[in-house]
Amino acid sequence: MESTDVTIRPVEELDVPRIATLYRDVYGEDYPFKEFYDTEWIKRGVFDNNISWYVAVQESGRLLGSAAVMINVGDADDLVSEIGRLVVHPDARGMNLGSRLTASVVDLADQFGDFSFAECRTVHVGSQVILKREGFEPVGIEPLAYDTGEYESIVFVCRLGENARILRKGRPVVIAPVFELASLSLSRCGLPVDVTVENHPEPYPTLREREEYELKEMNGRELIRVMRLNRDRFLNPEVFGSFRLEHGILKLKQHDARYLVLRHGEVVLGGLGYTWDEVERKANLFEFVASDDRSRGTLLERGLSFLEKTFNPRYISIDVNSHATRMQQSLHLLGFAPVVYAPSMVYVMGERFDVIRMVKLRMEPNLRSWKLIEDFEAISHVGERNVLETTRGHLLDESIRPVAIFKGLTDLQIGEVLAVCHERTVADGETIFEQDSEGQALYLVLSGQVQISLRGREKPLTTVIPGQAFGELSLLHQRLKNLAIHVGNRLRELSEEFADENRMM
Numbered sequence: 137m138e139s140t141d142v143t144i145r146p147v148e149e150l151d152v153p154r155i156a157t158l159y160r161d162v163y164g165e166d167y168p169f170k171e172f173y174d175t176e177w178i179k180r181g182v183f184d185n186n187i188s189w190y191v192a193v194q195e196s197g198r199l200l201g202s203a204a205v206m207i208n209v210g211d212a213d214d215l216v217s218e219i220g221r222l223v224v225h226p227d228a229r230g231m232n233l234g235s236r237l238t239a240s241v242v243d244l245a246d247q248f249g250d251f252s253f254a255e256c257r258t259v260h261v262g263s264q265v266i267l268k269r270e271g272f273e274p275v276g277i278e279p280l281a282y283d284t285g286e287y288e289s290i291v292f293v294c295r296l297g298e299n300a301r302i303l304r305k306g307r308p309v310v311i312a313p314v315f316e317l318a319s320l321s322l323s324r325c326g327l328p329v330d331v332t333v334e335n336h337p338e339p340y341p342t343l344r345e346r347e348e349y350e351l352k353e354m355n356g357r358e359l360i361r362v363m364r365l366n367r368d369r370f371l372n373p374e375v376f377g378s379f380r381l382e383h384g385i386l387k388l389k390q391h392d393a394r395y396l397v398l399r400h401g402e403v404v405l406g407g408l409g410y411t412w413d414e415v416e417r418k419a420n421l422f423e424f425v426a427s428d429d430r431s432r433g434t435l436l437e438r439g440l441s442f443l444e445k446t447f448n449p450r451y452i453s454i455d456v457n458s459h460a461t462r463m464q465q466s467l468h469l470l471g472f473a474p475v476v477y478a479p480s481m482v483y484v485m486g487e488r489f490d491v492i493r494m495v496k497l498r499m500e501p502n503l504r505s506w507k508l509i510e511d512f513e514a515i516s517h518v519g520e521r522n523v524l525e526t527t528r529g530h531l532l533d534e535s536i537r538p539v540a541i542f543k544g545l546t547d548l549q550i551g552e553v554l555a556v557c558h559e560r561t562v563a564d565g566e567t568i569f570e571q572d573s574e575g576q577a578l579y580l581v582l583s584g585q586v587q588i589s590l591r592g593r594e595k596p597l598t599t600v601i602p603g604q605a606f607g608e609l610s611l612l613h614q615r616l617k618n619l620a621i622h623v624g625n626r627l628r629e630l631s632e633e634f635a636d637e638n639r640m641m
Contacts, residue, residue, distance in 0.1 A: 142200060142233065144240050147189035152178045154199035155191070162223050166285065189221065190240045192233045200228040203237035205245045205252075215299070216481065217249035219272075222263060234266050242270050242295075250300040250488065251481050255281075255290040258506030258516075264291065265509060271295050274512045275321040276476025276493065277519040279503050280451065283416055289503055291512050292476045292493070296325055304480040305487040306330045308458035311337065311465050313522060314474045314492055318458070320515045321477035331458070339466040340433030351438045354395035354407055374460040376482045376491055377409065377422020393422070396442060398435045405431040408439040412447055419443050421454040429462075436466055440496075450499045455482075458490035472496045473526035475519040501527045569607070579607045 147155075152175050159172040171177045181187050186208060192201035204221040219241055224233045245252045254272060256263045272293040280287035308331045310318055318331045343349055398406045409423030421439075426432040443449060454472065456463055464474075476493035483489075503520050559582075562568055568579065571591055579586070581604055587596040588606060600606045 141195045142192050142228070142231065143195075144190055144192050144233075144236050147182050147191050147202070149179065149182060151191050151193075151199060152182060155202055158199055158202065158223060158225060161225055188241065188244050190237055192224070192228070192237055200225045200231075201233045201237050203234075203241050205241040207245065207248050215248065215250040215297075215483065217245035217252040219245065219252060219254040219267070222266075234262060235269065238266050238270055246297065250297045250303070250483075251294060251478075252297075253292065253294040253478065253481070256293055256512075258289045258291060258508065259284075261507050261509050264293075264512055267293050268509065268511055273321075273324040274515045275324065275478050276317060276474075277516040278453075278475055278493070279495065279497055279501060279520065279523045280499070281418075286505060287499075287502075289506055291508070291516055292478070294325070294478055294481070296327075296480055300480040300488055301327065303483070303486070303488040305459075305489050307332065308490050309334050309461050310458055310492070311335075311461055311468060313468060313526075314458075314464060314477065317474050317515070317518050317522065318477045318490070318492075320518060322479055324515065325479050327479055334461045337461040337465045339469050340436065340462055341430050342433040342437055343430050348400060349405070349434065349438075350399045351396055351435075351442060352399070354397040373482075373484060373489075374457050374463040375421065375424040376455040376457065376489075377420070395423075396435075396439050398426070398431060398438070406435040408435055410439075410443065412443075412449075416451070417447070417449050418451040418453070419447060419449045421452070424463075432463075433466060437470065440470060444498070448498075450497070452496040452498070454494050456492045456494055457482075458492055464492065464494070467494050467496075468526070470496070471498075471526060473519075473522040475522060495523065497523055497527045577607055578605060580605045 155178050156173050156175050159167060167173070181204070182189060187204055187206050189202065189204040191199055193199050201224040202221055203219070203223075206218045206220065208216050219238065222234060222238060224237075242252065252272070254263070254267055255278070256267060256274075258277075272295045274291050274293050276292045277289055278292060279289050281290050282288045304327070306328070308318065310331055310333060312333050312335060315331060315333050319329050322329045322331065394410055394412065396408045396410070397404055398408075405428075406426030407423065408421065408425075411420045411422065413419075424432075424436070426435050440452070443452065452472075454467065456467065458477070468474075472494040473496075474492050475495050476491075478491045478493070480488040481491040501523050503523065506516075508516055568586065569577075581600050581602050583602055585602075586600040586606060588598050588600065589596050
C-alpha cells in the first residue's frame with residue numbers, strides 16, 4: 137500500500153462509523169476505552185469546538201488513521217493543548233501515517249497553545265518516537281494509570297511555546313522528594329534549573345475536635361459559600377485541575393464533578409472537589425478551598441479518608457502548585473509520590489506555574505512492564521523510584537495503626553511516623569540488638585517472629601509476632617540515660633561557672 141494515495145484532512149461526520157471500525161480493527165473488542173466504539177460519543181467529539189480531529193483517508197475512502205488535539209482556552213488551563221487519539225490501522229504500518237497525523241495536530245496546537253502535552257504508552261515505543269521527533273520532552277511517568285487488561289503506565293511528555301517560557305513564574309520551592317524530578321524536567325525542556333528545596337516544611341495541622349466537624353457531600357447552596365470562601369485561591373492556588381468552581385454547576389455536572397464540604401455547625405470551612413472513575417477505580421482531586429491552615433489539614437486528611445473508605449480507589453491523583461510546599465509535604469506524608477513535573481503548564485493572573493502531579497498508588501507497585509526509548513529512561517526511573525519508596529511505606533499503614541503507642545494518631549501523624557521508618561530484613565537466628573546496647577530503636581514485626589531474652593535466663597521472655605512492636609522500653613531507657621547525662625553535664629558546667637564567678641569576686 138502506497139502512502140501517496142492517503143490524504144490527511146479534518147474529520148467529517150461521515151467518518152464517525154469509520155473511526156469506530158478503525159478502533160475495533162486495531163484493538164479488537166477488548167479495548168477498555170469503550171467510548172471509541174460509541175458512534176454518538178465520537179460524533180460529539182467531531183462537533184466539539186475545543187477538539188480538532190484529523191484522519192488519514194485513502195483515495196478509496198478507507199480510513200486508516202486518526203489523531204486529535206484538544207485545546208483549552210479561558211481558565212487556569214488556558215492555551216493548553218493535549219495531543220491524543222492517535223491510532224493507525226495495522227495494514228498501514230510503515231507508511232509514516234502516525235508521524236503525518238501527529239505533525240498535523242501539533243501544527244494546529246502551536247497556533248493556539250502555549251503548552252502542549254501527551255501521554256505515551258509504555259507497552260510500545262511508537263508514540264514515544266513520534267512525539268520526541270515533534271519536540272516533546274518527557275517530564276514524568278504516571279504509574280499503572282490505565283487498566284488495559286494489565287495495569288499500564290504512561291510517560292507524560294510536553295512541548296513549550298515561546299509564551300510559556302516568557303510567562304513562567306520561576307524559582308519554584310519544592311520538598312526534597314520533588315527536587316530530582318523537577319531538575320530533570322526543567323533541564324529536558326531547556327529551562328533554567330531554578331528550583332530550590334525547603335527541607336521538612338510543616339504539614340498542615342488538623343482540627344482535634346473531630347466530632348464537632350462534619351464532612352459531607354456538597355449541595356448547591358454550600359457550593360456558593362465555598363466559592364466565596366477563599367477568593368485569593370486565584371492569586372495563590374495550591375491545587376490545579378481541569379474543572380473549577382467558576383465553571384458553574386451545570387458544567388460540573390456534565391463532567392461528573394463531586395464536592396465534599398467541611399462544616400462546623402452552619403459555618404462552611406472548606407470544600408474539596410474530585411472526580412471518580414468507576415471503571416479505572418481512579419479518583420482525581422481538582423479543587424481545594426479552605427478558610428485557614430487547620431481547615432486545610434482536616435479537609436485533606438478527612439477527604440482522603442472518605443474517598444478511600446467509600447470507593448476503595450486503587451489510584452488517587454492531584455496536581456499541585458510547585459510553590460506550595462506545605463501542601464506538597466502534607467500529601468507526601470499521606471502517601472502521595474511526585475511522578476510528573478510539568479513546567480509552565482497552568483496560567484494564573486498573567487503568569488504560568490509549574491505543576492507537580494502527585495499520585496497515591498493503593499496497590500502493589502509492579503511497574504516494570506514497559507518499553508522506553510533511551511531519552512525517556514532517566515526521568516521515568518526517577519518517577520518509578522519515588523513511587524516505590526512512597527507506596528511501599530504506606531502499604532504498611534495497616535500494620536502500624538493497631539500498635540498501642542500509635543493509637544489515636546491522625547493520618548498525617550501516621551505519615552510522619554512512616555517517613556522516619558526503614559525496613560530491615562534479618563536472618564533466622566540473627567541478633568537484632570543486645571541488652572543495654574547503644575542506638576536503640578522501636579521495631580515493628582511485619583513477618584516472622586522475634587524472641588526477646590534476658591541475660592541469665594534460658595527461656596525466652598516473650599515472642600513478638602507480626603503486628604506487634606518491641607524495643608520501646610530499651611529506647612525509652614536509652615533516651616532517659618542520655619537525658620540524665622545531658623543534665624549532669626549541664627549541672628557541672630553551671631557549677632564551674634558559679635565557682636569562677638566566686639573566685640573573681
